[in-house]
Amino acid sequence: MAQVGAERLGTGIGWRPAIAEAVEAMAGIEWVEVVAENICPGHLPDSLRRLRERGVAVVPHGVGLGLGGAERPDPVRLAALAERAQALGAPLVTEHIAFVRAGGERTASPRLEAGHLLPVPRTREALAVLCENVRIAQDQLPLPLAVENIAALFSWPDEELTEGQFLHELADRTGVRLLIDVANLHTNHVNLGEDPSAALDALPLEALAYVHVAGGFERDGVWHDSHAHPVPEPVLAVLAELASRVRPPGVLLERDERFPSAAELAAEVARIRRTVASAGRTPVLVGARPAAGPGAGPTGPGAAKVPAKAAGETVRTRLAIGQTALLSALVAGTPAPEGFDRGRLRVQSRTLAAKRGDVVAFLAPELPRVLGDTYRPRFLRYAAGRPLTGGHRSDALAFALHTLRHDPPAGRRARRELRDWWIERSGRASLVGRPWARWARVLRFALLGR
Template sequence: MSATERLVPTLGDIGLGWRREIAGVIDDLTPGFCEVIAESVPIRRRRARPDARLTALAAKVPVIPHGVALSLGGVDPVQPARIARLAACAAALESPLVSEHIAFVRAGGVEAGHLLPVPRTGEALDVLARNIKRTTEQLGVPLAVENIAAFVEWPESDLSDSEFLTELVERTGVLLVLDVANVYANARNRGLDPQRELARLPVERVAYSHVAGGRQGDGFYHDTHTDPTPPDVLELVTALRERVDTPVMLERDGRYPPAAELFDELDSIATAAGAAAITASAREVWA
């Protein structure tokens, strides 16, 4: 399926999550696109007021607002004000799409402060379908939803990840942000083969992909976003790109490495994706 048929404009091959702590480094890169946490963008009088550097970046490359608080998987209807925030960010940055998570973050008015996995059941699909419909009706741009790293397994889950995601996109027409690092984390923690799990997923609906690092601890692999991307995840990037020509984006959320190390990680991702590096001009500046 082409990008036009998916209502997704073309993004560059390699992207990076925009964070204020590394904004200066990103200014000197040549990313194909960037992503910003929507809740980090100030809202005043119902209008988004992005950081000046972020606004300047959005004039050069697509910047995608990435929500973390919509709670699409929650039984309560999504809150219109939170959808409006995503829409305001997309308008201010002239974004081609927005993204959120297949997760819930609140229940009965209680905030979890974390992305919680939904059970892989028909009932959960019904909830997601309703909330996705409400969201897309108000956004004005396409929505892509991300698979998360699940640190708990609901006993009532009766669908596999691939069955669940396939049913979700078929019922809603929603796009996917396929996080290969989360595919790896879930497979490793469940004793499954990450390559086989990736091969079963509906990649024809992927708008772009996330890559991130993690670490093993206490018998559990943690998707930290503060560690380098491991070789096994890079192998998943290669396997994904062999199936579909999808953009790939690095997520870093703390413990930012020196610029040279960040450039090396971005180059490793580009190599795994069979794409051109985005670091050449920045290496000259930061040498």
């Protein structure tokens, strides 16, 4: 659908169940963002309902569309995202410029899931595919769409555009609004040597929907966008530079793990608010461009979309082959494609496996409780060479069964609890008294010795 002018959102924070009470009590919170895939439209959390009743806007933030992938957006996923946006009464909906899966029929290979956001190549062909995918999403969503730049641990070989140029052309061709994550600009500065100021120079800031701010940490020269640490000064400096160029319609703190006290969260939101307020600003007018990127045309509310030929199937297939080879190297242990930094791919591979284990632990907290400190190393051993091909709930079941068969915990009690958990969650408990029962007894004897 056609994009509209950015709504004034103000200062917000990412709503998460673990900090719901703190968010509700926090003074000055004007809006919140929620991970779209983590809510059920018919059963919204009471906390979100109370916030909406107070007039706090709620924005759904999708992570599963994979708009940068070689395939066109899944209509089922688009419909689910639209349903959540409508249930929340949201002013807009957001997603990422990333690919999250690869393989399948186009490449005659198994479908692979990354379990996380991966960067798209900044090439003309990948841009054409992304633009077409964004237009499809815009047509199917009932609200304006904004897309976010992501953090990257590695870059693709033979890229043709800078990050700013890539985002600029995307906004020009589609009219999509931009969600700019200043923490990701800092991440790409440390990891890829990209200058945040140059990216801001090239961005069509009049297309800005809102801004993300988050913390991270540096290890061995690599910045990890963890969303689990306080926002560092370099990220606030990028925010200040952006705010000196344009007044952001909204600014939001993202925190996903290792939540601090409510007072610390409130103090961090206050720092972000002060950073924006104290930045000297030269207002950017709609239709004006503070620093145009190469070949850029006008963007912003009411701007005409630049005509562009739809990405052909050959282009999509070439992109699919490249993304599948890369993802296979990251999650299935196949050789790294030519031209990539193999050291960075190893870091990314470990990060993907760790995030996958974190999601399983979130969905099935009984597993880390039963396995204790051995949960993470066990999961990493399990994940090595076993790519995520289905959902994370299936992954949890497969991990539990693999552990029972090949890597059982030493204690009899832990083995029993893990076995009982798997039987109950896999639905096998309903087969007791049928031929399954004999198999269950065999498993019990094999694992427990009785």
